[in-house]
Amino acid sequence: MNFGQYFLKNLAIAAAVVGILTIAAPAASAFNTVIIDAGHGGHDRGADHSLVYEKHLNLDVARRLERALTGLGYKVVMIRRDDRFVPLDKRAAIANRYRNAVFVSIHFNSSWKGQVTGIETFYKSATGRTLATHIQGELMRSIRTENRGVKTANFVVLKKTRHPAVLVEGGFVSNRTERNAMMDPRYRQAVVDGIVRGLMKYDRRR
Numbered sequence: 501m502n503f504g505q506y507f508l509k510n511l512a513i514a515a516a517v518v519g520i521l522t523i524a525a526p527a528a529s530a531f532n533t534v535i536i537d538a539g540h541g542g543h544d545r546g547a548d549h550s551l552v553y554e555k556h557l558n559l560d561v562a563r564r565l566e567r568a569l570t571g572l573g574y575k576v577v578m579i580r581r582d583d584r585f586v587p588l589d590k591r592a593a594i595a596n597r598y599r600n601a602v603f604v605s606i607h608f609n610s611s612w613k614g615q616v617t618g619i620e621t622f623y624k625s626a627t628g629r630t631l632a633t634h635i636q637g638e639l640m641r642s643i644r645t646e647n648r649g650v651k652t653a654n655f656v657v658l659k660k661t662r663h664p665a666v667l668v669e670g671g672f673v674s675n676r677t678e679r680n681a682m683m684d685p686r687y688r689q690a691v692v693d694g695i696v697r698g699l700m701k702y703d704r705r706r
């Protein structure tokens with residue numbers, strides 16, 4: 501075999517290997533750590549209506565999510581675990597200390613139009629989009645409401661976090677029906693169940 505044939509043979513092998521890897525690798529990644537970001541906190545209430553504060557809903561969902569994921573064997577990092585303000589840059593900086601992680605920011609929505617309802621999931625990066633798609637899909641299986649879809653956004657925590665990152669808006673505090681639903685722990689647990697199933701679909705080890 502002359503050099504040309506040798507080169508072509510190896511090129512063919514390399515191409516075959518790349519082809520196999522491309523087919524074998526799904527659009528998902530392996531991670532062992534979930535960074536949970538309960539939105540707002542302290543002086544920053546987030547959305548509020550009729551004494552229902554978004555910051556409290558976010559923290560409750562974050563704690564429930566921590567419990568569920570720890571039970572499944574994931575390592576969990578909580579950006580906050582009490583009612584305190586953490587600047588957005590700091591949230592991303594904390595997240596970036598970890599490896600093999602995904603980042604999930606928990607929020608509830610608000611609109612000046614009281615009739616607006618539904619759940620939506622934001623992302624910035626391509627990996628974030630895949631994760632957002634899984635989570636949004638599973639949230640829609642958990643909760644019967646309008647599917648507002650997955651959307652891209654330049655939120656600081658999505659932009660500055662170097663992990664697949666999503667921001668979940670789990671319903672509208674400004675809508676009376678959804679606000680009443682959020683007051684029920686079963687609704688908040690349903691949000692958690694959807695996020696957990698979405699994360700597990702994204703985790704290619706499972």
Ligand SMILES: [Zn+2]
Nearest residue numbers: 539546607608
């Ligand atoms: Zn918020």
